[in-house]
Amino acid sequence: MKRQEPSLDKLHMLDERGSRNYIYPAEVSGRFSNLRPLVFAILIAVYVSLPWIDVGGHPAVFLDIASRRFYLFGRTFNAQDLYLVFFILTGVGFLLILLAALFGRIWCGWACPQTVFLEGVFRRIERIIEGPASHRQALARAPMSLEKFLRKALKHAVYVVVAYVLAHLFLAYFVSASQLMRMIKEGPAAHLSTFLWGVGMTIVTYANFFWFREQLCLIVCPYGRLQSVMQDRDTVVIGYDKRRGEPRGKVHSQGAGDCVDCHRCVAVCPTGIDIRNGLQMECIGCAGCIDGCDEIMVKLGRKKGLIRYDSERGLQTGERQFLRPRLFLYSVLGALGLIVSTTLFLRHTAFESNLLHVRGTTYVIDGEMVRNQLVVHLINKNPGPTVLTVRSASTAPIDLIIPQPTVTLDSLASLEVPVIASIPRSAYRLGMRVRLEVTDQASKTSRLIDAALTGPHGGTSP
Secondary structure: OOOOOOOOOOOOOEOOOOOEOOOOOOOOOOHHHHHHHHHHHHHHHHHHHOOOOEEOOEEOEEEEOOOOEEEEOOEEEEHHHOHHHHHHHHHHHHHHHHHHHHHOOHHHHHOOHHHHHHHHHHHHHHHHHHOOHHHHHHHHHOOOOHHHHHHHHHHHHHHHHHHHHHHHHHHHHHHOHHHHHHHHHHOHHHHHHHHHHHHHHHHHHHHHHHHHOOHHHHHHOHHHHOHHHHOOOOOEEEEEOHHHHOOOOOOOOOOOOOOOOOOHHHHOOOOOOOHHHOOOOOOOOOOHHHHHHHHHHHHOOOOOOOEEEEEHHHHHHOOOOOOOHHHHHHHHHHHHHHHHHHHHHHOOOOEEEEEEEOOOOOOEEEOOEEEEEEEEEEEEOOOOOEEEEEEEOOOOOOEEEOOOOEEEEOOOOEEEEEEEEEEEHHHOEOOOEEEEEEEEOOOOEEEEEEEEOOOOOOOEOO
16 A cells, blocks of 8 residues: 655644644754753753843843833943834844845744744653653543643643743743842732733743643744745755655665655654655754754664755755845844944944923023023933033133033933023124033043024024
8 A cells, every 4th residue: 555645735733533642752962962952951050040140230132111211231222222123133134034044943942942942841841750752642631530630730830830930931031039038038010010020921931831832833923924934955955865865665664765654753743744745844953853863863873964954946956055145135134233233233322312402482682691591401321320520622712601510410311501691782692502521430431512692683604
């Protein structure tokens, strides 16, 4: 009887009735499978530690949305700095597109938070409690028993605890770790809204990593669905070498290829696909099938690489082309966004100062003098308090009165300092400007600001 090939026109996570197939990927060992846990551990360590690392008196990353204050690695930003997000997201977005054009879904399989926590945390817990894939499948099919109840209850209890911790670590990015610990000690009644956010995120995290799992990548995430647009025949992806593997047959079958149809590549796949049918939307590029196939090839004394990282052109012809026009375009756009955002980030000032006319009458005539009333709008963007000094940088005949030349401001606090500019009416000319110098004690930086001096229309151009 001829073997029926799997259908390519349906998701492999669905059975013939359209119901979900819960996937139990088998354990695999190899160069990629041994490297991924190390990558996951580093990424998780970064995620856990950032809210606790103190830089300049604040967490390394603290997004205080309620107060519209943002602290990033010692820099302080307010809502007026949100334009920086556009350039940052532009640079990161095009670099992700470049990565997809070069290596397909390597981000999905190696660095996406969904994969990192699912494969690096929750599936490891599942394997420890319920055993290898064959045991987990048998336990799922078995009728309820004391052993099944205890294993399932323990697994879900651990899942809830881990989801609770991950949800609160996420909250720490928005309320700060120290503040979150204080809220937990004071209890839910004192901080009901934060508590409800924590409960909601715990439920979402638990449901995602217990039930939704790979469906998030296949159904929700737009990045995976856009892969066909980002890739071409020279994109390095995980593929099956049909020239070498076909026709499939038993180990000692005459004229058969290297593929012995063991289905090891399918058993270890976290989305349940058969990579031998070609690149599919469900493939997240985790390289588990490479290690699984290599294990079999080594046992059979055959060369590794029947399934490997390669381009479609390389798998079909053995030829590879790295440099392509689209890579140049993606690189330029990504680099441009990151260069602009980095430049703006590094040039971000420790304070803001603007010289403005007060609302209403722009000038008054007092005898033979023309007077302008202005204000200096100051914002402290240092991570801590600072002292700002305002002094005149104008030359005669402009005379300035600054009632409050020195002010102390807390981080991201603002203040308006009044300034009165006077000039003899006979000396006033169109185009004259009032100039001030503002000095920040914390950053030891100064800035010159100016504004037009207004007066009667009878003034003449200098």
